[in-house]
Amino acid sequence: MKPLIHPRLVNDPFGDPGLYVELLFEHRALLFDLGDIRALAPRQLLRVSDVFVSHTHMDHFIGFDHLLRILLGRERNVRLYGPRGFIAQVEHHLGGYTWNLVGNYTGELAFEVTEILDSTTARRARFACRSGFRRAADAELELSGGMxxxxxxxxxxxxxxxxxxxxxxxxxxETSHLNVWKDRLQALGLPTGGWLRDLKAAVRAGAPPETPITIRWHEAGVPREVRHTLGWLHDTLLREAPGQTLVYVADCAATDANAGRIVALARSADWLCIECTFLEEDRDHAARKFHLTAADAGRLAREAGVKRIIPFHFSPKYEARPEALEAELYAAFLGAAEG
Structure with a gap:
């Protein structure tokens, strides 16, 4: 089965944090953190529907203006998420420019910005291009399970x-992984296309099995059409398996409280993208900077039972020996299993 989730670091592990996640079959992407994102092509940034910002230190948020530059003048609605104070910070970025000509744009760019206040509460505001990105539609929201x-x-x-x-x-x-039996599709003489995406969406939405599905296509220039029920197509064409999971952990201190929350969030994840900023030999410095060591990251990954690690956010002091960070990370990750 082809996975839906395809992650890749925006920069090398010494560069600004950022994870680009392409959602296969969805024709869209997610972005975790907004550091220097110039390595991403405009076509990749135009696929971004949602941006999740861990915090707004410069190396995690300086890319907002570049994203704005690429999207400006296009018909897009992009959702941004960040910690307390995030709405005002986006507002200040937007307020640093003059917007007297945006009424001439044919495409309406809008940002829907959500800041997480605590474990159960968030606030949301909207900034639309044609209004000069004036803050609007403020509302407080309830969060259930941090969703x-x-x-x-x-x-x-x-x-x-x-x-x-x-x-x-x-x-x-991923809520569930649905893949098409291509040999069965071909045996039935049915085409690929957008109808398969709609079929999967109907299955995930829990539509009744008797829901009619109409499939239309052209074959040698001749229009074709067949009808089947959702239940028959599901049983005949689709394979269903548990969905994949990815966890993104950026800057944080090596405290017991943080560790408990990370392990709970990352439990049995397919990927854990986690900062590995310092070596154990510099643990005191890491504590002063509120960062994890590579060994911390490996131990958390082991305790959470994750399958794969994507390490990032290496301190530049180790540029001559990046292998030391990776060795320490994987020694801690594999240590208990070998012992």
């Missing part, structure tokens, strides 16, 4: 960590 985004195919939840300032960690979960 930020709940769709047919994916869910994104968060937990609050301490980095000397609130820092968010995120969990992206």
């Amino acid at each position: 930020l985004l709940a769709e047919d195919a994916i869910e994104v939840s968060c937990t609050l960590l301490d980095h000397g300032t609130p820092s968010l960690a995120f969990r992206l979960a």
Whole structure:
């Protein structure tokens, strides 16, 4: 089965934090953190529907203006999520520019910005291009289980960590993995196409099995049409398996409270993207900076039972020996299993 979730670091592990996650078959992408994102092509940034910002230190948020530049003048609605104070910070960025000509744009760019106040409460505001990005539609929201985004195919939840300032960690979960039996599709003479995406969406939404599905296509220039029920198509064409999960943990201190929240969020995840900023030999310095060591990251990954680790946010002091960070990370990750 082809996975829905395809993650890749925006920069190398010494560069600004950022994780680009392409959602296969969805024709869209998610972005975790907004550091320097110039390595992403405009076509990739134009796929971004949601941006999840851990906190707004410069190396995690300086890319907002670049994203704005790429999207400006296009018909887009992008959702942004961040910690307490995030709405005002987005507002200040937008307020730093003059918008007297935006009424001429044919495309309406809008940002829907959500800030997480605590484990149960959030606030949301909207900034639309044609109004000069004036803040509007302020509303307070209730959070259930830290859930930020709940769709047919994916869910994104968060937990609050301490980095000397609130820092968010995120969990992206595929609700279920649906794959098409291509040989059966061909045997039935049915085409690929958007109808398969609609079929999967109907299955995930829990539509009744008797729901009619009409499939239309052209074959040698001749229009074709067949009708089947959702239940028959599901049983005949689709394979269903548990969805994949990815957890993103950026800057945070090595405290017991943070560790408990990270392990709970990352339990049995397929990927854990986690900061590995310092070596154990510099643990005191890591504590002063509110960062994890590579060994901390490995131990948390082991305790959570994750399958794969994507390490990032290496301190530049180790540029001559990145292998030391990776060795320490994987020694801690594999240590208990070998012992």
